[in-house]
Amino acid sequence: MLPMIYQELSKFGLTMQEFSDVVAISQMTPGPIAVNAATYIGYKAAGFSGAAFATFGVSLPSFILIMIIASVIVKFKSSNIINSAFKGIRPATVGMIASAVVFFANTSIIDMSLIEQGLGKVFNIGSIMIFVITIAASKLTKLDPISLTLIGGVLGIIFL
Amino acid sequence: MSKYEYSWLSAREFKPGREFVSAGSCNLLSAGCDLVDTKKLIKLFSVFFKIGAFTFGGGYAILPVIQREVVDKNSWLTEEEVLDIFAISQSIPGVISINSAIYIGKKVAGIPGAVFSALGMILPSFIVILAIASLIMNLKDNEIVDRFFTGIRASASALILLAAIKMSKTAIREKWGIAVAVVSFILVVFLDVHAIWVIIGGAVCGIAYGLFEKRKRSCK
Numbered sequence: 001m002l003p004m005i006y007q008e009l010s011k012f013g014l015t016m017q018e019f020s021d022v023v024a025i026s027q028m029t030p031g032p033i034a035v036n037a038a039t040y041i042g043y044k045a046a047g048f049s050g051a052a053f054a055t056f057g058v059s060l061p062s063f064i065l066i067m068i069i070a071s072v073i074v075k076f077k078s079s080n081i082i083n084s085a086f087k088g089i090r091p092a093t094v095g096m097i098a099s100a101v102v103f104f105a106n107t108s109i110i111d112m113s114l115i116e117q118g119l120g121k122v123f124n125i126g127s128i129m130i131f132v133i134t135i136a137a138s139k140l141t142k143l144d145p146i147s148l149t150l151i152g153g154v155l156g157i158i159f160l
Numbered sequence: 161m162s163k164y165e166y167s168w169l170s171a172r173e174f175k176p177g178r179e180f181v182s183a184g185s186c187n188l189l190s191a192g193c194d195l196v197d198t199k200k201l202i203k204l205f206s207v208f209f210k211i212g213a214f215t216f217g218g219g220y221a222i223l224p225v226i227q228r229e230v231v232d233k234n235s236w237l238t239e240e241e242v243l244d245i246f247a248i249s250q251s252i253p254g255v256i257s258i259n260s261a262i263y264i265g266k267k268v269a270g271i272p273g274a275v276f277s278a279l280g281m282i283l284p285s286f287i288v289i290l291a292i293a294s295l296i297m298n299l300k301d302n303e304i305v306d307r308f309f310t311g312i313r314a315s316a317s318a319l320i321l322l323a324a325i326k327m328s329k330t331a332i333r334e335k336w337g338i339a340v341a342v343v344s345f346i347l348v349v350f351l352d353v354h355a356i357w358v359i360i361g362g363a364v365c366g367i368a369y370g371l372f373e374k375r376k377r378s379c380k
Contacts, residue, residue, distance in 0.1 A: 025289070028216075030285060031213075031288070033255075035255065035282055035289075040289050040293050043289070059255075061253060061254055062254035062262055063278065066259060067266065067271070080370065084366045084370025085367050086363075088340055088364065089366060090247070090330075091328075091337035091362065093243055093344075093362070094331045095345035095347075096345070098324045098345045100219065100320050104221070124310075127313075130311050130315050131314050133315075135322065145225045145319050146210065146225055149216070149315050149319065150214065152314055153311045156307045156310050157311065
């Protein structure tokens, strides 16, 4: 997605430096990166209304698509083919969710770029502790996922 | 574990009630159910505002929170429905978290629900980015910010793992499902295959298994 965003926005005079700033800022702020980029560039190009229009533009296609898909799926809800398709889609989705674990664990719990310095360097003990604490706290306390992630962040500041 | 079992059950039990409230003619303009719907819309907005404001990294990072808020706490949807919404949200263009917010909002409270959920999801990043763009805040190359985000990634991976384990109980009912999940995982992690192909592959397996079952039954 990122190269496409850059390609389109360079038409508005966005430099590579500005773009990498947007990406960096997006990774440090909550929310989806495409929305963040749209807001930032919209603001730089045309102030507040630019930001509002750009953000509206980035979410409208999703809106239209979902409305169409939702109504199509409701129509075929009792179809056997759709139902058995979903019986295969659900496990596939679980597999993809599990792959997101690897995505988040990489560069926090493990860092494969350090493998040349020895296997011990790949694992980050502090991050593994945060991982274990999060699992334990989620099982043993009633804390919600948002508090748990923020606690993880604070532990990161203290221990990493 | 019993906590999860219970909430899963209660989500199921409340399902008829939910359908009743959100069914048919209820919308913003009809006087009769105005109160119920407005309340629900505000609730949807605040849930997604919270998600938009406090989940970093986007995409799957919102799944544990969605599970908690939409399935466990408010019983708006079942686990299976959330799973299907995620499957669809990632196989179409657009941002996964916005797609799923819109879809969940639509299912819970129709088109107004979709609008309120999307607004809730987008508004926090909009405000934060505007603040950064206008104040030129310097967040980059800050050692503390860096450590904060490494910590967040570590605990996010733990929470997503738990969400995946919980989801697998509803999603995988038969042995072949395990194979589909494992193959999907390998395709995405090691071969960098795009979500849409994994979803199509899963659908094909599901349909093939359905036909196979039907044939087996008709043979008996």
